[in-house]
Amino acid sequence: MVLAVSSCRTYYLSRPPRLGFITRPPHQLRSLLLCPGLRIPRLSALCAQPRLRAMAISSSSWELPLVAVCQVTSTPDKEQNFKTCAELIREAARLGACLAFLPEAFDFIARDPEETLRLSEPLGSVVATYRKTHLCDVEIPGQGPMCESNSTIPGPSLESPISTPAGKVGLAICYDMRFPELSLALVQAGAEILTYPSAFGSVTGPAHWEVLLRARAIETQCYVVAAAQCGRHHEKRASYGHSMVVDPWGTVVARCSEGPGLCLARVDLSYLQQVRQHLPVFQHRRADLYGNLGPPLS
Numbered sequence: 001m002v003l004a005v006s007s008c009r010t011y012y013l014s015r016p017p018r019l020g021f022i023t024r025p026p027h028q029l030r031s032l033l034l035c036p037g038l039r040i041p042r043l044s045a046l047c048a049q050p051r052l053r054a055m056a057i058s059s060s061s062w063e064l065p066l067v068a069v070c071q072v073t074s075t076p077d078k079e080q081n082f083k084t085c086a087e088l089i090r091e092a093a094r095l096g097a098c099l100a101f102l103p104e105a106f107d108f109i110a111r112d113p114e115e116t117l118r119l120s121e122p123l124g125s126v127v128a129t130y131r132k133t134h135l136c137d138v139e140i141p142g143q144g145p146m147c148e149s150n151s152t153i154p155g156p157s158l159e160s161p162i163s164t165p166a167g168k169v170g171l172a173i174c175y176d177m178r179f180p181e182l183s184l185a186l187v188q189a190g191a192e193i194l195t196y197p198s199a200f201g202s203v204t205g206p207a208h209w210e211v212l213l214r215a216r217a218i219e220t221q222c223y224v225v226a227a228a229q230c231g232r233h234h235e236k237r238a239s240y241g242h243s244m245v246v247d248p249w250g251t252v253v254a255r256c257s258e259g260p261g262l263c264l265a266r267v268d269l270s271y272l273q274q275v276r277q278h279l280p281v282f283q284h285r286r287a288d289l290y291g292n293l294g295p296p297l298s
Contacts, residue, residue: 061266061268064266064267064268065098065099065165065166065167065266065267066095066096066097066098066264066265066266066267067097067098067099067100067101067166067193067225067245067264067265067266067267068088068089068091068092068095068097068099068100068101068262068263068264069100069101069225069226069227069243069244069245069254069256069262069263069264069265070085070088070089070092070100070101070102070103070106070227070243070261070262071103071227071228071229071230071241071243071256071259071260071261071262071263072084072085072088072102072103072106072229072230072260073229073230073231073232073233073239073259073260074103074105074106074107074108074109074229074233075108075109075233075234076108076109076110076111076115076119076233076234077108078107078108078119081106081107081108082107084260085102085106085107088100088102088260088261088262089102091262092262092264095262095264097264098164098165098166099164099165099166101195101197101225101227102197102227103197103198103199103227103228103229103243104173104174104197104198104199104227104228104229105199105229106197107119109199109229109233109234109237111234111235111236111237113150113151116151127162128159128162128171129159130155130158130159130171130172130173131154131155131156132152132154132155132173132174132175132176133154133155133156133157133158133176133182134154134175134176134178134179134182135148135149135152135154135175136148136174136175137149140201140203140204141203142202142203143201143202143203143204144201144236144237146201148175157297158171158182158185158186158189158297159171159297160189160190160297161186161189161190161191161192164193166193166267167192167193167223167267167269167272168190168191168192168193169191169192169193169194169195170183170186170187170189170191170193170194170195170222171186171195172186172194172195172196173196173197173198174196174197174198174199174200176196177196177198177212177213177216177226178208178212180215180216180219181293183216183219183220183222184219184220184293185293185297186220186297187220187221187222187282188282188293189296189297191220191222192222192223192267192269192272193222193223193224193225193267194216194217194220194222194223194224194225195224195225195226195227196213196216196224196225196226197226197227197228198226198227198228198229199228199229199239200228200229200239200240201238201239201240202238202239202240204240205239205240205241205242206240209226209228209240209242210242210244210252213226213244213246214246214250214252215250216246217246217247217248217249217250218248218249218250219281220248221248221272221275221276221279221281221282222248222272223245223246223247223248223265223267223272224245224246225245225265226243226244226245226246227243228240228241228242228243228256229241230242230243230256230258230259230260231259231260241256241258241259242255242256243255243256243263244256244263245263245265247265247268247271248271248272248275248276249275253265
Protein backbone atom coordinates (compact mmCIF):
# COMPACT_ATOMS: atom_id res chain seq x y z
CA MET A 1 0.00 0.00 0.00
CA VAL A 2 1.12 3.53 -0.73
CA LEU A 3 0.03 6.39 1.52
CA ALA A 4 -0.69 9.48 -0.54
CA VAL A 5 0.18 12.67 1.31
CA SER A 6 -1.17 15.82 -0.22
CA SER A 7 -2.77 19.18 0.09
CA CYS A 8 -6.06 18.82 -1.71
CA ARG A 9 -7.01 22.39 -2.61
CA THR A 10 -5.44 25.64 -3.60
CA TYR A 11 -8.29 27.35 -1.77
CA TYR A 12 -11.88 26.88 -0.68
CA LEU A 13 -14.67 29.34 -0.31
CA SER A 14 -14.99 29.86 3.46
CA ARG A 15 -12.76 26.86 4.20
CA PRO A 16 -8.95 26.65 4.37
CA PRO A 17 -6.78 24.43 2.25
CA ARG A 18 -6.20 21.14 3.99
CA LEU A 19 -3.63 18.44 3.88
CA GLY A 20 -4.60 14.85 4.53
CA PHE A 21 -3.30 11.33 4.48
CA ILE A 22 -5.26 9.30 1.95
CA THR A 23 -4.94 5.61 2.71
CA ARG A 24 -5.82 3.60 -0.35
CA PRO A 25 -4.06 1.07 -2.54
CA PRO A 26 -2.76 2.85 -5.67
CA HIS A 27 -5.34 1.18 -7.91
CA GLN A 28 -8.19 2.56 -5.80
CA LEU A 29 -7.26 6.23 -5.85
CA ARG A 30 -10.58 7.55 -7.14
CA SER A 31 -10.81 4.48 -9.40
CA LEU A 32 -7.92 5.88 -11.38
CA LEU A 33 -7.27 3.02 -13.77
CA LEU A 34 -4.33 3.44 -16.06
CA CYS A 35 -5.41 4.93 -19.33
CA PRO A 36 -4.12 3.37 -22.57
CA GLY A 37 -1.71 5.78 -24.20
CA LEU A 38 -1.11 7.77 -21.00
CA ARG A 39 2.48 8.98 -21.03
CA ILE A 40 4.64 7.57 -18.25
CA PRO A 41 5.99 10.55 -16.28
CA ARG A 42 9.70 11.08 -16.14
CA LEU A 43 11.60 9.66 -13.20
CA SER A 44 14.41 11.65 -11.67
CA ALA A 45 17.32 9.57 -10.52
CA LEU A 46 17.88 9.27 -6.80
CA CYS A 47 20.78 11.54 -5.99
CA ALA A 48 22.76 11.84 -2.79
CA GLN A 49 25.71 14.04 -1.99
CA PRO A 50 28.52 12.78 0.28
CA ARG A 51 27.89 13.30 3.99
CA LEU A 52 30.35 13.94 6.76
CA ARG A 53 32.29 10.78 7.42
CA ALA A 54 31.42 10.97 11.11
CA MET A 55 27.78 10.68 10.16
CA ALA A 56 28.04 7.87 7.64
CA ILE A 57 25.10 5.48 7.30
CA SER A 58 25.82 2.22 9.09
CA SER A 59 22.87 0.17 7.85
CA SER A 60 22.32 -1.02 4.30
CA SER A 61 20.58 1.72 2.35
CA TRP A 62 18.38 -0.85 0.60
CA GLU A 63 16.77 -1.73 3.94
CA LEU A 64 15.63 1.85 4.51
CA PRO A 65 12.11 3.12 3.70
CA LEU A 66 11.83 4.62 0.23
CA VAL A 67 9.63 7.68 -0.31
CA ALA A 68 8.45 9.11 -3.62
CA VAL A 69 7.84 12.79 -4.37
CA CYS A 70 5.41 13.51 -7.20
CA GLN A 71 5.54 16.63 -9.34
CA VAL A 72 2.54 17.52 -11.49
CA THR A 73 0.97 20.34 -13.49
CA SER A 74 -2.64 20.47 -12.32
CA THR A 75 -5.25 22.24 -14.45
CA PRO A 76 -9.02 22.70 -14.19
CA ASP A 77 -9.31 19.28 -15.91
CA LYS A 78 -9.80 17.03 -12.88
CA GLU A 79 -9.96 13.73 -14.72
CA GLN A 80 -6.64 14.33 -16.46
CA ASN A 81 -5.09 15.43 -13.16
CA PHE A 82 -6.26 12.23 -11.47
CA LYS A 83 -4.92 10.09 -14.31
CA THR A 84 -1.50 11.71 -13.99
CA CYS A 85 -1.44 11.27 -10.21
CA ALA A 86 -2.55 7.65 -10.51
CA GLU A 87 0.28 6.92 -12.93
CA LEU A 88 2.81 8.52 -10.62
CA ILE A 89 1.56 6.60 -7.60
CA ARG A 90 1.60 3.33 -9.51
CA GLU A 91 5.16 4.02 -10.62
CA ALA A 92 6.15 4.86 -7.04
CA ALA A 93 4.64 1.60 -5.81
CA ARG A 94 6.36 -0.37 -8.56
CA LEU A 95 9.71 1.10 -7.52
CA GLY A 96 9.13 0.08 -3.91
CA ALA A 97 8.09 3.34 -2.27
CA CYS A 98 6.15 3.04 0.97
CA LEU A 99 5.00 6.66 0.92
CA ALA A 100 4.05 8.94 -1.98
CA PHE A 101 3.84 12.71 -1.58
CA LEU A 102 1.59 14.72 -3.90
CA PRO A 103 1.73 18.52 -4.26
CA GLU A 104 -0.72 21.17 -3.18
CA ALA A 105 -3.93 21.12 -5.21
CA PHE A 106 -3.09 17.87 -7.00
CA ASP A 107 -6.75 17.44 -7.94
CA PHE A 108 -7.18 20.79 -9.70
CA ILE A 109 -6.07 24.41 -9.87
CA ALA A 110 -9.02 26.58 -10.80
CA ARG A 111 -9.08 29.95 -12.52
CA ASP A 112 -11.26 31.63 -9.90
CA PRO A 113 -13.28 30.95 -6.70
CA GLU A 114 -16.44 30.12 -8.67
CA GLU A 115 -14.65 27.40 -10.61
CA THR A 116 -13.14 26.09 -7.37
CA LEU A 117 -16.60 25.77 -5.83
CA ARG A 118 -17.88 23.91 -8.89
CA LEU A 119 -14.97 21.44 -8.94
CA SER A 120 -14.81 20.75 -5.19
CA GLU A 121 -15.84 17.35 -3.84
CA PRO A 122 -15.27 15.30 -0.67
CA LEU A 123 -12.15 13.19 -0.28
CA GLY A 124 -12.14 9.45 0.37
CA SER A 125 -10.41 7.70 3.27
CA VAL A 126 -8.56 10.40 5.19
CA VAL A 127 -6.78 9.53 8.42
CA ALA A 128 -5.42 12.98 9.29
CA THR A 129 -6.22 16.53 8.25
CA TYR A 130 -4.24 19.73 8.60
CA ARG A 131 -5.75 23.05 7.54
CA LYS A 132 -3.32 25.68 6.32
CA THR A 133 -2.63 28.18 9.10
CA HIS A 134 -0.68 30.85 7.18
CA LEU A 135 -2.43 32.43 4.21
CA CYS A 136 -0.47 33.79 1.29
CA ASP A 137 -1.51 37.43 0.83
CA VAL A 138 1.31 38.87 -1.27
CA GLU A 139 1.92 41.02 -4.32
CA ILE A 140 5.26 40.15 -5.90
CA PRO A 141 6.37 42.23 -8.91
CA GLY A 142 6.52 40.00 -11.97
CA GLN A 143 4.50 37.20 -10.37
CA GLY A 144 1.07 38.72 -9.89
CA PRO A 145 -0.97 39.23 -6.73
CA MET A 146 -2.27 36.45 -4.53
CA CYS A 147 -4.72 37.00 -1.69
CA GLU A 148 -5.80 33.69 -0.17
CA SER A 149 -7.67 35.47 2.64
CA ASN A 150 -10.23 36.68 0.07
CA SER A 151 -11.60 33.15 -0.13
CA THR A 152 -9.96 31.20 2.69
CA ILE A 153 -10.24 30.97 6.45
CA PRO A 154 -6.96 29.97 8.14
CA GLY A 155 -6.85 26.72 10.06
CA PRO A 156 -7.23 27.04 13.84
CA SER A 157 -4.55 24.58 14.98
CA LEU A 158 -1.59 22.38 14.12
CA GLU A 159 -1.84 18.63 13.68
CA SER A 160 0.33 16.30 15.74
CA PRO A 161 2.86 14.35 13.65
CA ILE A 162 1.42 11.25 11.98
CA SER A 163 3.07 7.83 12.16
CA THR A 164 3.92 6.39 8.73
CA PRO A 165 6.13 3.53 7.48
CA ALA A 166 8.91 6.08 6.87
CA GLY A 167 8.68 7.96 10.18
CA LYS A 168 6.58 10.55 11.97
CA VAL A 169 5.42 13.19 9.49
CA GLY A 170 4.65 16.79 10.45
CA LEU A 171 2.06 18.42 8.21
CA ALA A 172 2.33 21.89 6.67
CA ILE A 173 1.45 23.51 3.32
CA CYS A 174 3.43 25.77 1.00
CA TYR A 175 3.49 29.30 2.54
CA ASP A 176 3.76 27.70 5.99
CA MET A 177 7.44 27.03 5.28
CA ARG A 178 8.18 30.72 5.80
CA PHE A 179 7.32 30.39 9.49
CA PRO A 180 10.00 28.44 11.40
CA GLU A 181 7.92 28.48 14.56
CA LEU A 182 5.55 25.97 12.96
CA SER A 183 8.30 23.54 11.98
CA LEU A 184 9.96 23.84 15.40
CA ALA A 185 6.64 23.10 17.10
CA LEU A 186 6.21 20.01 14.92
CA VAL A 187 9.68 18.65 15.66
CA GLN A 188 9.23 19.23 19.37
CA ALA A 189 6.04 17.17 19.05
CA GLY A 190 8.06 14.30 17.56
CA ALA A 191 8.24 14.97 13.81
CA GLU A 192 11.03 13.26 11.89
CA ILE A 193 9.83 14.27 8.43
CA LEU A 194 8.30 17.63 7.50
CA THR A 195 6.20 17.88 4.36
CA TYR A 196 5.39 21.03 2.40
CA PRO A 197 3.14 20.28 -0.61
CA SER A 198 3.40 23.48 -2.61
CA ALA A 199 2.71 25.59 -5.67
CA PHE A 200 5.46 28.24 -5.54
CA GLY A 201 5.47 31.07 -8.05
CA SER A 202 7.97 31.79 -10.81
CA VAL A 203 9.63 34.68 -8.94
CA THR A 204 9.66 33.47 -5.33
CA GLY A 205 10.56 29.95 -6.45
CA PRO A 206 14.08 30.60 -7.79
CA ALA A 207 14.81 33.04 -4.96
CA HIS A 208 13.44 31.25 -1.90
CA TRP A 209 12.25 27.67 -2.53
CA GLU A 210 15.40 25.64 -1.94
CA VAL A 211 16.80 28.07 0.64
CA LEU A 212 13.70 27.83 2.82
CA LEU A 213 13.44 24.04 2.56
CA ARG A 214 17.08 23.53 3.48
CA ALA A 215 16.76 26.00 6.35
CA ARG A 216 13.76 24.14 7.76
CA ALA A 217 15.68 20.85 7.52
CA ILE A 218 18.79 22.23 9.22
CA GLU A 219 17.05 23.98 12.09
CA THR A 220 14.72 21.05 12.87
CA GLN A 221 17.18 18.27 11.96
CA CYS A 222 14.36 16.56 10.08
CA TYR A 223 13.94 15.21 6.59
CA VAL A 224 11.97 17.72 4.52
CA VAL A 225 9.82 16.48 1.63
CA ALA A 226 8.41 19.08 -0.74
CA ALA A 227 6.18 17.96 -3.62
CA ALA A 228 5.55 20.85 -5.97
CA GLN A 229 3.34 21.95 -8.80
CA CYS A 230 5.19 22.87 -11.99
CA GLY A 231 4.53 24.56 -15.31
CA ARG A 232 1.50 26.49 -16.56
CA HIS A 233 -1.87 25.51 -15.07
CA HIS A 234 -3.98 27.92 -17.12
CA GLU A 235 -3.71 31.41 -18.55
CA LYS A 236 -3.62 33.01 -15.08
CA ARG A 237 -1.13 30.88 -13.20
CA ALA A 238 2.15 28.96 -13.40
CA SER A 239 4.31 27.22 -10.78
CA TYR A 240 8.04 26.79 -10.24
CA GLY A 241 8.34 23.03 -9.62
CA HIS A 242 11.72 21.66 -8.39
CA SER A 243 10.22 19.12 -5.97
CA MET A 244 12.88 17.80 -3.62
CA VAL A 245 13.89 15.91 -0.49
CA VAL A 246 16.33 17.43 1.98
CA ASP A 247 18.04 15.40 4.69
CA PRO A 248 18.58 16.50 8.33
CA TRP A 249 22.05 17.87 7.47
CA GLY A 250 20.52 20.20 4.87
CA THR A 251 21.67 18.23 1.82
CA VAL A 252 19.30 17.94 -1.15
CA VAL A 253 19.26 14.17 -1.63
CA ALA A 254 16.68 14.01 -4.42
CA ARG A 255 15.01 16.47 -6.77
CA CYS A 256 12.69 16.33 -9.75
CA SER A 257 13.73 17.44 -13.20
CA GLU A 258 11.60 19.76 -15.30
CA GLY A 259 8.00 18.75 -15.90
CA PRO A 260 5.77 16.11 -14.26
CA GLY A 261 7.57 13.15 -12.76
CA LEU A 262 9.01 11.49 -9.66
CA CYS A 263 12.05 11.66 -7.46
CA LEU A 264 12.91 9.08 -4.80
CA ALA A 265 14.83 9.14 -1.53
CA ARG A 266 15.47 6.79 1.35
CA VAL A 267 14.74 7.95 4.89
CA ASP A 268 17.37 6.92 7.43
CA LEU A 269 16.15 7.66 10.93
CA SER A 270 19.39 6.36 12.45
CA TYR A 271 21.23 9.05 10.47
CA LEU A 272 18.72 11.61 11.75
CA GLN A 273 19.52 10.55 15.32
CA GLN A 274 23.26 10.83 14.58
CA VAL A 275 22.82 14.39 13.38
CA ARG A 276 20.86 15.29 16.50
CA GLN A 277 23.44 13.61 18.72
CA HIS A 278 26.43 15.35 17.10
CA LEU A 279 24.67 18.74 17.02
CA PRO A 280 22.22 18.75 19.98
CA VAL A 281 20.63 22.13 19.27
CA PHE A 282 17.38 21.32 21.04
CA GLN A 283 19.28 20.73 24.26
CA HIS A 284 20.83 24.18 23.86
CA ARG A 285 17.63 26.16 23.40
CA ARG A 286 17.21 29.04 25.87
CA ALA A 287 13.53 29.04 26.77
CA ASP A 288 14.46 31.31 29.69
CA LEU A 289 15.38 34.03 27.17
CA TYR A 290 12.81 33.65 24.38
CA GLY A 291 10.18 31.33 25.81
CA ASN A 292 8.63 28.15 24.55
CA LEU A 293 6.77 27.74 21.28
CA GLY A 294 3.39 27.26 22.93
CA PRO A 295 1.37 24.44 24.46
CA PRO A 296 1.98 20.85 23.31
CA LEU A 297 0.11 19.80 20.16
CA SER A 298 -3.01 17.78 20.73
